[in-house]
Amino acid sequence: MEITETQHPSAIVLALTGRLDGLSSPALEQRVDAVLASGAKALVLDLSGLDYVSSAGLRVFLTAAKKFKTAGGRASFAALPAPVREVFELSGFLDVLDIRTDVASAL
């Protein structure tokens, strides 16, 4: 999985490309922690390039959302491809996470 970071005035965007699974999720967790440690209050995860997310990946998403909320910030999940949206729906994530149709609406 590839992670591309973009700084915006209102948020940091991490665009994920490829597969988010048990092997790639530790790298994402580290990036999320680094963004949080930088003092950023808003994180947008651009999922438009994500082909697959496993349970380990979902746990990283949930942890990221919780950490930002606890720190008084917000983590948003933007541009979910159909297979990822399906997994979010099965897991009830659509009801509890901040889901945006695209990155622009999350900024």
Next chain:
Amino acid sequence: MSTPASTPHPHAPLPFVEEILLLALDDSTGALRPMPVMGLDYALAGALLADLALANRIDTDPEKLVVIDRAPTGDPLLDRALGTIASSPAPQSVAHWLGVFASERATLERAALERLVARGILAEQEKKFLWVFGVRRYPTVDNQERVEVRTRLSALILGDDLPDPRDAILISLLTASHLLSRIFDEPRYHARGERIATLARMDLVGREVAAAIDTLARVLRSATPVMGM
């Protein structure tokens, strides 16, 4: 320095296999709470898979369970299960492995009880029933763990906070095995059914445990002859 209020687990949490068994035991009698047929079998099997997942040894999706790291965890119970999964010639579904490990309920239950006794959380007590039958009970010696977990889960159920993955797994397994409604049986929890259902859906293994237990209950209902006809 005081522990921040947001810290969910002030000390190393118990493995799920032990946590589930501890919560399945009635505090006062030390006996197992009523559960559906094979409820504890599947809950312990799910707990075992959840322990392996949080140890980053396995990963799951709705189709399959895969081993991502064969390195031993140092826990004989987990390592034996990991070896069993790793020796499969092809990846199998979560439901498949739940069936395999549910059949090892006696081993899982005995190991978890021994560990909880060794930790000083439970005591082992042999009681004679009608002066003949030996009935083993596990009364609580140290209730701190149970109280902490219940306090944390209660706040999650009654509030709107996001769970951390560990608590999502725990709520999912407890809901699947019908233990949650016995642990939290006051009216204020009944009113939070929708919230509990949302939290319970968040973990795949927990959803599969619920499906296995519900399917078995349906099969048993349909196989029970209707009386009085």
